[in-house]
Amino acid sequence: MSFLDHIRRCNNADLTQFEPWFIGEHRTGFIHRDFASEVVQGSGLFERRDGAWHLDPRLDTPAKRTAEVRAFLLSLRAAGHFKGLWREEEYAVAPQEGAPFLMAMERSAVPWFGVRAGGPHMTGYVRRTDGLHIWVPRRSYDKPTFPGQLDNTVAGGQPAGLGLHENLVKECGEEASIPPELARQAKAVSVVGYWNQSGRQLKPDVMTCFDLELPHDFTPRANDGEVHSFELWPVQRVFETVRDTAEFKYNCNLVLIDFFVRHGLLSADDPAFIPIVAGLRRLSAPCKDADVRDT
Secondary structure (H helix, E strand, O other), X not given: OOHHHHHXXXXXXXXXXXXXXXXXXXXXXXXXXXXXXXXXXXXXXXXXXXXXXXXXXXXXXXXXXXXXXXXXXXXXXXXXXXXXXXXXXXXXXXXXXXXXXXXXXXXXXXXXXXXXXXXXXXXXXXXXXXXXXXXXXXXXOOOOOOOOOEOOOEEOXXXXXXXXXXXXXXXXXXXXXXXXXXXXXXXXXXXEEOOEEEOOEEEOOEEEEEXXXXXXXXXXXXXXXXXXXXXXXXXXXXXXXXXXXXXXXXXXHHHHHHHHHHOOOOOOOOOOHHHHHHHOEOOOOOOOOOOOOOO
16 A cells, blocks of 8 residues: 555546536536436437537526436436435536536536535644644444545535535534634645546546644534544554555545645655655546556
C-alpha cells in the first residue's frame, strides 16, 4: 500500500465503457453503455445521436428537467434500482466544464449518470507541544456505505441550493457538534478531484478541502448517528495509516494526502512527490491510456 495506490484506487475509471450525455450544448455526465441500453434508451427522456445521449430539448428550464427526471428516477426506484440508498436529497447538475445550474438530481442517482458531485471535506487539527494532531472519526457501523471505516474529521455531500462553506458549518454541527462560530473559522485550502468507477457507476468528483485548527480543550462529539466515535491522533499516526493501510474511506485518503503535502510532511525529494501531487487533482476526463505511475 502507498499514497499512489490510493490515488490509483480513486482513478480507476475506464471511459471506453461510457457514453457522454448532454443538456443542450453542455456535457453533463457519462452513462455506462449497459445502463443506457437497459434503462435510459426506453425512458423517453433521452435521444442517442453522434455517440452521445441528449436530454429531450422540450425540457428547456431547470424546473422542467428536475421534475421529469425525478419522475423517471422514482419509477426506477420502484423497480428496485438504487438498492435502498435513496436519500431524498438533491444535487446540482451543471456542465462538467463548469457553468450554470441546469437541473437537480437525486443524490443516489448521480453516479449512475456520471454527474460531477462533491462537497466539503474538513481536516480538524490541533497544535500541541509534541506536534500536530488530527481528529479522526470512525464511521457508524450502521451506515449503509463504508460502515466502520475511518473518515475525514467532517465531510458531506453538497446539496443543491447551499453554499459550500454554509454546508460545512451545517455538517460540523451535525457530525461533530462543532458550534457555528468555531466552524466558520474553517478555511478552504485546496481541491481534490478523481474519476472513480464502480461497475456501471461513475464518480467524476471534486472535493473541496478545508482546514480548521481546533482549540486544545475542544472535543468533537458524534451528534447525528453518522459517526461512531472520534479519536485525536498524532499526525504521524494518520500519515502511516493512510500510507500503509486501507482503513480510511477510499476518497478520504486523498484529502489527507493533500493535507500532508500542504503541511510539509511529504518530502519534495521523495521520488513519488510529483506524481502524488499531480494525481490529487484529476479534474478533466481521463485519456484512454492515462495512469498514475511511480516515476
